[in-house]
Amino acid sequence: MAENSPIAFSDAPCVATVGFFDGVHVGHRFLIEELKEIARARNLRSMIITFAVHPRKVLNADFQPQLLNTLDEKNEQLEKTKVNEIIILDFTKEMAKLSAYEFLNIILKNHFNVKTLLVGHDHRFGHNRTDGFPEYKKYGEQLGMEVIQAQPYSTSEDEHISSSEIRLAIQQGEIVRANRLLGYPYAISGRVIDGFRVGRKIGFPTANMQVVDSDKLIPPLGVYAVRVYWNGNRYAGMMNIGTRPTLADDNHISLEVNIFDFDRDIYNQTIKVEFIQKIRDEQKFNGVNELIEQLNKDRETVKKIMVNGQ
Numbered sequence: 001m002a003e004n005s006p007i008a009f010s011d012a013p014c015v016a017t018v019g020f021f022d023g024v025h026v027g028h029r030f031l032i033e034e035l036k037e038i039a040r041a042r043n044l045r046s047m048i049i050t051f052a053v054h055p056r057k058v059l060n061a062d063f064q065p066q067l068l069n070t071l072d073e074k075n076e077q078l079e080k081t082k083v084n085e086i087i088i089l090d091f092t093k094e095m096a097k098l099s100a101y102e103f104l105n106i107i108l109k110n111h112f113n114v115k116t117l118l119v120g121h122d123h124r125f126g127h128n129r130t131d132g133f134p135e136y137k138k139y140g141e142q143l144g145m146e147v148i149q150a151q152p153y154s155t156s157e158d159e160h161i162s163s164s165e166i167r168l169a170i171q172q173g174e175i176v177r178a179n180r181l182l183g184y185p186y187a188i189s190g191r192v193i194d195g196f197r198v199g200r201k202i203g204f205p206t207a208n209m210q211v212v213d214s215d216k217l218i219p220p221l222g223v224y225a226v227r228v229y230w231n232g233n234r235y236a237g238m239m240n241i242g243t244r245p246t247l248a249d250d251n252h253i254s255l256e257v258n259i260f261d262f263d264r265d266i267y268n269q270t271i272k273v274e275f276i277q278k279i280r281d282e283q284k285f286n287g288v289n290e291l292i293e294q295l296n297k298d299r300e301t302v303k304k305i306m307v308n309g310q
Contacts, residue, residue, distance in 0.1 A: 014045040014085070015116040016108060017150075019123060020163075021050050023068035024077035026183040027161040030153040032081045035118050038148065044115060045084040049108075050074070051091040054215075058091050066167060066217040068186070077184075087112065100126025101139045109143050116146040173220050173278040185227070185274035188216060190255070192266045204295050206240070206256035207266060209273070218255070219275060221282040225302040228259050229272040236260045238302045239273060242282035260299070277305055 015038050021028050032048065039046035054065040069077065071088070078086050089095070089107075098106065103126050108114040119136055131139075133149050140147035153161060161181050169178040170186060179185050190209035207228075211218065221242040228235045237259040243252060257273055279301050285291040 011113060012045050013113045013115045014047040015039040015042060015118065016047040016049055016112060016114045017118040017120070018049045018108070018125060019120060020054060021048070021074060021078065022054075022065075022163040023166055023182055024074060024081075025068075025161060025163065025166055025181055026155075027153040027181075029081060029183060031118070031120055031150050032083060034150055036081075036083060038116060038118060039084070042116060047085045047087060047112065047114070048078055048081075048083050049087045049089060049112065050078070052088050053091055055091045055096065057215075058093060059096055065215050067213070067215045068163060068166060068170075068182070068217060070189075070213040070216055073187070073189075097127055100131040100136060101142075102126075104136070104139050104145060105143055109145060114145060116148060118148050118150050121150050121152045167217060170217055170219050173222055175219065175224065175275045175278050179275070185276060186219075187272055187274045188212075188218065188255075189270060189272045191268060191270055194267060204258045204292075205263075206258050207271060209255040209257065209271065211255065212270075219278070221253070222278050223280050223282065223298055224278050225276040225305045226257060227274040227276065228257055228262075229274070230259075230264075230266060230269065235262055236302065236306045237262075237273075238279070238298055239275075240282065258295075258299075260303075279305075 015035060017031060017035050019028070035048070036046050052071055054063070054067065056063045057065055075086065075088070095103075095107075104117070108117060117136070117140060119133055124132060133147075137147045137149075139145075155161065159165075159181065166178050166181045169175075169181065175186065188209070188211055190211040192207045193210045194208070219241060222240075224239045224241070226237050226239045228237045237257050239255065239257040241253065241255050243254075257271075279298060283294075285294060
């Protein structure tokens, strides 16, 4: 279970790793598996220490992190790794001033009784992130803490895997690649709000979404094959992210999902949408009939994608 506290305490000695873990992607999971193996070998508890808010946002209120996960989503993904303990720290400006040595001593040793620290192969922490692994290892020796550098993760495609790389893939509409690097489909959750109700009149009723977290990364404008989760059920559908150029001229970006074989009133309820593949860019049509013709084609495209096991 995750524990959220300004700074919690843990008595049992443990093997820990520290990071923001946005996306909890396949590279993170490789690191966490190594963490669990080390914990088993040393007969210690395994612990992930992460943060509730992106550290840069604490230091700069105007920073928009464009997150792959909300805090709840990240916690859900971390719990799937089955580590013994997840600690969610409230990162503060005072914590940001700690040197790497002070972080190791005050936070990791004194608060969480960390006996072994597993450091990501390119991860840095501490004030201004000036120190690297050689310094962490030296500080650990001074404090009686074993510090190990994690093995780098590589794939058969030899791709660079990082939260930044996945973010870039999503921003470019490369949903299939982003999902491969994440290890699961990218998703957004939101409340269904009242929309223009034009879709119903042309045979494509849509649920208009208001995303839960303003820091969450939204894929670029376009039409997507999606899965929709509501009330414990899963549906296929297609989502349009855009300004509805054929039907409106206000440049307001809306998120509208047409759920296949579905006819329920779900206003003010929460749905989750998983992105499977981008099928086309948003475009303006010469009237409603041309739009309807394209939407029919889009629906057939999405159904083929779903049948092919995406």
